[in-house]
Amino acid sequence: MSDLLKQFRDEIDAIDAQVLALVNARAKLAREIGHLKEDGVIYRPEREAQVIRRLQAENQGPLSPEAVSNIFRAVMSNCRALEKELSIAFLGPLGTYSEEAALKQFGEGRQAVVCSSIDEVFRTVEAGQADYGVVPVENSTEGAVGITLDLLLASPLQVIGEVTMPVHHCLLSAQQDLSQITHVFSHAQSLSQCHEWLNRHLPASAREAVTSNARAAQMIHELVASQGTFAAAIASRRAAELFDLHVLAENIEDDPKNTTRFLVLGAHGVAPSGKDKTSLVMSAPNKPGAVLELLEPFSRHGVSMTKLESRPSRQNLWNYVFFVDIEGHQQEPTVQAALKALAGRATLLKVLGSYPTAIL
Numbered sequence: 001m002s003d004l005l006k007q008f009r010d011e012i013d014a015i016d017a018q019v020l021a022l023v024n025a026r027a028k029l030a031r032e033i034g035h036l037k038e039d040g041v042i043y044r045p046e047r048e049a050q051v052i053r054r055l056q057a058e059n060q061g062p063l064s065p066e067a068v069s070n071i072f073r074a075v076m077s078n079c080r081a082l083e084k085e086l087s088i089a090f091l092g093p094l095g096t097y098s099e100e101a102a103l104k105q106f107g108e109g110r111q112a113v114v115c116s117s118i119d120e121v122f123r124t125v126e127a128g129q130a131d132y133g134v135v136p137v138e139n140s141t142e143g144a145v146g147i148t149l150d151l152l153l154a155s156p157l158q159v160i161g162e163v164t165m166p167v168h169h170c171l172l173s174a175q176q177d178l179s180q181i182t183h184v185f186s187h188a189q190s191l192s193q194c195h196e197w198l199n200r201h202l203p204a205s206a207r208e209a210v211t212s213n214a215r216a217a218q219m220i221h222e223l224v225a226s227q228g229t230f231a232a233a234i235a236s237r238r239a240a241e242l243f244d245l246h247v248l249a250e251n252i253e254d255d256p257k258n259t260t261r262f263l264v265l266g267a268h269g270v271a272p273s274g275k276d277k278t279s280l281v282m283s284a285p286n287k288p289g290a291v292l293e294l295l296e297p298f299s300r301h302g303v304s305m306t307k308l309e310s311r312p313s314r315q316n317l318w319n320y321v322f323f324v325d326i327e328g329h330q331q332e333p334t335v336q337a338a339l340k341a342l343a344g345r346a347t348l349l350k351v352l353g354s355y356p357t358a359i360l
């Protein structure tokens, strides 16, 4: 070993000892804070967002803002676990993008509650069998996840966070050669997100939708064990590792910027973090110009809308509800004023929750 390399490694060892002592000092403080929380709500997404934003702003490099976020999310996740280990429900099996989104938001210091449908994620959190839930709500290629919007309308849960995740699909199989593949299994959304690639590379293979892409990978794994198979799954690289499959092709999504947005659901509201969003659902009276009138209070009070999505109301034919995301927290005066004006005009107005805007 060169003298210089040994010297640098000795310096790293000395720094690691300091980092360890400091992280433990931080963990002790977090544990004390846990005892001070009289309402018993341990997870404070607004505080975690503030900590990461401040450190990203102070960061001098060479670590990237994303690396700073990854490191401090892991630190806070482990500090938080000393206060209480949270249980998080998501669409399973292990290896789904929902699990990755849950990991991004909560880190490893959590207990996974694996659900077999988005419906079950809602019911599990509503019944108090998990502290929080993570559900997909929209994809940049495929648009809204209708079932999530429909369940949000009826659920007493609040939206307490959002996670955006670049989604890069892989084709997974026990086979080594693309030409052998006869069937492709995945979630319907993932099949759509890759349909041009499938048309080009596997035009003759049958496509079949299943409950999640990790479930597709799990099915291939089970088929391999029982009878062998020429089928493949579209799923994540993590699913390939979990279910012991080869990655036959990667980044097969038609749009390389393919991104999914997830919502975090919980039973308690979140305080303002300084850079927040509010999600609402509303409906307009059935008369000309009503939708325009409904949106007018946002522009009057200078509140920016980041999303507008319509869904059939499921009550009267051709009646719609509108899912709207706005910038700002419902405790901010401009948002409060806009919501007050809206309440006088809408036939339905439900605030789904205010939460910190997603961090890289």
Ligand SMILES: O=C(O)C(=O)C[C@]1(C(=O)O)C=C[C@@H](O)C=C1
Pocket (backbone or CB within 6 Å): 030, 033, 034, 042, 043, 044, 045, 047, 048, 051, 075, 076, 077, 079, 080, 083
């Ligand atoms: O500040 C708090 O409320 C804490 O409990 C500490 C801490 C942290 O590690 O910084 C941990 C958990 C909370 O979600 C927010 C922050």
